[in-house]
Amino acid sequence: MASKKTKVVDGYTAIRAAQEAARHGRGDPLRPDPETSKPKSTSDPRAGSRIGRSVMPTKREVICPECDATSSIVGKVDLWVCTHCRHRMKLQDLKIPEGDWQDEVEVGGTVTILPGAKLKGGKITANDIILQGSMEGVEIRACHKLTILAGAKPDWVRLKMMDLELGPGVNITPGKPIEARHLLLHGKFSGNAVLKGMLTIHADGDFSGQLKAAGLQVEEGGGFRAQLDVKPENAPPPPKPKARAPAKPNPKLRPPPPKNQNPPRPKSK
Numbered sequence: 001m002a003s004k005k006t007k008v009v010d011g012y013t014a015i016r017a018a019q020e021a022a023r024h025g026r027g028d029p030l031r032p033d034p035e036t037s038k039p040k041s042t043s044d045p046r047a048g049s050r051i052g053r054s055v056m057p058t059k060r061e062v063i064c065p066e067c068d069a070t071s072s073i074v075g076k077v078d079l080w081v082c083t084h085c086r087h088r089m090k091l092q093d094l095k096i097p098e099g100d101w102q103d104e105v106e107v108g109g110t111v112t113i114l115p116g117a118k119l120k121g122g123k124i125t126a127n128d129i130i131l132q133g134s135m136e137g138v139e140i141r142a143c144h145k146l147t148i149l150a151g152a153k154p155d156w157v158r159l160k161m162m163d164l165e166l167g168p169g170v171n172i173t174p175g176k177p178i179e180a181r182h183l184l185l186h187g188k189f190s191g192n193a194v195l196k197g198m199l200t201i202h203a204d205g206d207f208s209g210q211l212k213a214a215g216l217q218v219e220e221g222g223g224f225r226a227q228l229d230v231k232p233e234n235a236p237p238p239p240k241p242k243a244r245a246p247a248k249p250n251p252k253l254r255p256p257p258p259k260n261q262n263p264p265r266p267k268s269k
Contacts, residue, residue: 062091062108063143063162065125080108094126096133115151129161148172150187163197168204183213185222196236 098116117133170187185205198215206223
C-alpha cells in the first residue's frame with residue numbers, strides 16, 4: 001500500500017501566507033476576527049431606562065383624630081400608630097356606594113361618598129373626605145381636607161374639617177360661618193368664612209360675603225366681593241409642645257431603704 005505524502009510548511013511560508021491573506025482582506029487565518037468573536041449580549045438595552053422610571057414610594061401626611069398630631073408616612077402602611085398618643089387606625093381608602101348608609105368608620109386614608117349615597121346616620125372620620133352624596137344625619141370629620149363636588153348636599157352643622165375645597169360647578173350658601181384653616185374655591189361660595197390660613201380663589205371660583213383670614217390669593221378670572229379682614233395677625237400662634245406627664249414610679253423597683261450609718265453600740269455589761 002502506497003504511503004501518503006504529507007506536506008511540510010516551514011515558518012517562512014506561514015508568514016508569507018498570513019501577509020497574503022491580510023492583503024486580500026481575509027485577516028489572519030490563525031487569529032479570529034475580533035468583531036465576530038465577541039458574543040452578542042442578550043440583555044435588554046432598555047433595562048436601565050426602566051430603572052430610571054421606577055416609582056418611588058409616595059409620601060403623605062396623616063393627622064391623628066385624637067391629638068391632631070401630624071405624621072409623615074412613606075410607602076404602603078396598613079396599620080398606623082400615632083407616635084404621640086399611640087392611637088391606632090387603618091390606613092386605607094373607602095368608597096360609600098349609592099343607596100342608604102349608616103355606620104361608623106375611622107380610617108387614615110380617603111373616604112369617597114359617591115353620587116346617590118344617602119348617609120342616614122353614624123360617623124365618618126378620615127384623613128380626607130370627598131363628598132358627592134347627601135348627608136341626612138351623619139357626622140363627618142375630615143382631619144385634613146374636605147372636598148365638596150357638584151351634586152353634594154352637605155349638612156354644615158355636622159361637618160368638621162381642617163381645609164375645605166369646593167369643586168367646579170358647586171354653588172353653596174352655608175347657613176353658618178365656615179371655620180377652617182384654608183379655603184380653596186373652584187366653585188361659588190356665598191357667606192361668612194373665618195380662616196386661620198389663606199383663601200385661594202381659582203380662575204373658576206367666586207367668593208362673596210365676609211372674610212376674616214390671614215392671607216388671600218385670587219387668580220386671574222376669579223370673582224371676589226367681600227368685607228375684608230385679612231392680616232397675618234389672624235393666624236393662630238404656633239402650638240406649644242405638650243409637656244409629657246412624669247412617669248409613675250414602679251413599686252416593684254423601689255430602692256432599698258438606706259442603711260443606718262451609725263449603728264447602735266452594744267450595751268456594756
